[in-house]
Amino acid sequence: MISELANKVFNQAITDYHQFDEIDHPVENPYTKDSLEHLFYAKNWIDTAQWHMEDVVRNPDIEPSEGLYWKRRIDAQNQLRTDMVEYIDSYFLHKYQHIQPSADATVNTESPAWALDRLSILALKIYHMQEEVNRPTADEAHKIQCQLKLDVLLAQRTDLSNSINELLTDIEAGKKYMKVYKQMKMYNDPTLNPVLYNKNS
Known part of the structure; x- marks a missing residue:
């Protein structure tokens, strides 16, 4: 199943x-470029790098x-993340292009790639919460609280994987x-962000 493959990659x-x-x-993506695994690996690497960028920027000093x-x-990385999601959705659109929906077929609240x-992101939360559970310098109360959170995250992964x-x-x-909408981000577009286009007027 796709979710099991995604979680593994x-x-x-x-x-x-x-x-x-x-x-x-x-x-160093280990998968062939035309494979779904290659897309999943690239997607998560983008997310992992952004995760650590978010850590850096929150340094109070x-x-x-x-x-x-x-x-x-982070803004630029988030754009890469969005582009990759849309690329993965293109993979599924191509895969299912010959499927004829039934007359009562419905559209999902989000596309497969956004799910x-x-x-x-959940895989990253699980990894880093497990780090906190195992952190040698943390006290026992911290580890117990993090284990409780980890249990919730693991249950969430099961539910989300099944839903996908x-x-x-x-x-x-x-x-x-599938009905895919391109993410029309406005803040990076000099023709749509008033701070940018008013600067040039």
């Missing part, structure tokens, strides 16, 4: 990233100029159909 990407734990370490630098990098995006599999099964059966 997401975990692999997270583990590979933390061998170096460097935001700018070059990606960060210099304002450095904070702005990281904020702009998989949540699964990728059910969605794709329904699409294959014609019970649901």
